[in-house]
Amino acid sequence: MTTITEPALARSSESGMRPLLDIRNIAKSFGKNPVLRNICLQIAEGEFLTILGESGSGKTTLLRIIAGFESADAGEILMESERLDLLPPYRRRVNTVFQQYALFPHLSVEDNVAYGLRVAKLPKAEIAARVSESLGMVKMSTFAGAKPANISGGQQQRVALARALVNRPRLLLLDEPLSALDANLRRQMQVELKSLQREVGISFVFVTHDQEEAMVMSDRIALLRKGGMEQVASPREIYSRPATAYTAQFIGHTNLLRGEVRTGIARCHSLSWRVELPDGQALFSLRPENIRVVGSATGNLETNFVRVRGTIQQQAFHGATDLLQIVCDDGLSLSVRTATRENRQGEVLLEFSPADAVPVRESLDRN
């Protein structure tokens, strides 16, 4: 597509595709409080990107800067190589689904959806056609005449989505749109939202604090911590190859092993394994599901696995799996995920592959 017709542009970008949105070195402070530091992020055409972070990480501020409700102190945002951040919000081909939906209470569902097309002064017939198409897409056609106050939260959510998508934006921003829904409806909406995004092919930037939600829906996750970008990667990569200790702990559950590397051998308590790292202090992330309980038997074990003996301290039932807290003989404490079995007790032998101990960077202090 772009790569064939515009080869010059294709070469200029890292992934070979010109990004739809290019966020360059964005910084923002509220008073003396820095909320965003030197944020760089590219969003591709048709991509579902999630900005993930705890409350106070700056994720909503970043979204509001893209939408134009806040202005950045430094940096620039380009959309298709043109400055986006200089335009007022009503000139940006970006639409937002707000956290509290922000439907106009004095307008019916239909008039809410038609709002953007009416202010753009489109022909009446086209407005009617696009509104009914949009309402059909989110299965709200039967509620066209209702006032927002008379429909449920999940339905308001759908209307907010239709109201944004009917304008055919280049980019849709979603500010924790599912956080007000109860757990079951939320899971259902996650699936619907994802399939809707594939259907319309519009790039989505989705803000959430829920790492599970981020994993389920996203093509890529951008993890923010205290206003700085911690890591941007696909869900699989960010889970299996976390770059920092914070990422490893925030996404899923992990054991952080602090050790030392000397001449290609990593040591942590009594454990040791081969690594290809320079000498010095090192930090490793070891997922609980990558540690196996091999009982106390000594059979034909794989030779290069790391093994350690420990005592089960605690067993927590998680439905499909159990999470065991094990204190090893050398004092090291580990979380281990296993298939569920009642009343695990006593001494066990644990093993893991050195390849699953992922070296991670220490997360920098940001204050």
Place this chain on the structure above:
Amino acid sequence: MFSRAYKAAITLPPLLWVVAFLLMPYALLFCYSFWSVSPSQTIVHAWTLDNYRELFRVNVYLQTLFRSMWIAARVMIFSLLLGYPLAYFLSFYAGVRKDLFYQLVIIPLWVSYLVRAYAWKTILGSDGVLNTLLQYVHLTKHPLEFLLYSPFAVVLTLTHIYTPFAFLPIYASLEHIPRNLVEASHDLGASPLQTFWRVVFPLSIPGVLAGATFAFVLSFGDFLAPLLLGGPSGIMISNIVVSLFGAAYNWPLGAAISFCMLLLVLALLLLSEKLEKKWSFR
């Protein structure tokens, strides 16, 4: 929860108060409006519709009634024209100085009505502040007579006095508009002007109606401003009621006029309440 005796004990005093000081006087007023005055200046307690006939027969009563409504309508319009932009600015753009501006609007309400009316008298009089200034800068040769003792003076003074009453409900309704609705409107491509007319103004209509009702009803029944600044051409219906109850000693006719005013105001309140309900969405 509470015993019946307790409930009765707390409802009774306010109920008695309303009956004794509101309903009874109105009932008495209603009765008076059907009585008459004998040539010997005593009240004749015989039922008659003469007072109401008199009201519609003598031109000056109806004329003054219509003039009062016209003055009240102008006060209402000017109060809204001043109060709305003020409330809009305060609610949306005053930022950290919001509270200060709000107090500045409220403080005049603590100043006596009479003081403010007299202030206008010294400003508008033929050797008042305004006329002196106009002559000093040679804009006029003689004092402008229409400034004082005219409907103009009454409308000006009443607008000054009742603008805060129009401002307050408008401000309250603007403050209740969730700001994310304004953002949503901008997000959907509406310019600030389009946003104002399509979102902000429709949602502030209940406040506008309440403010308009306040300004109209309060100035319609006013008698001090026309007394002090109105002159013969600025007389309002309340001045006639006052003189009928006083020097003219015709309480029955005064009661009949008062009762008509009461009905008019009640009809207006009812209408504005109906409209407010239609335009509120929470």
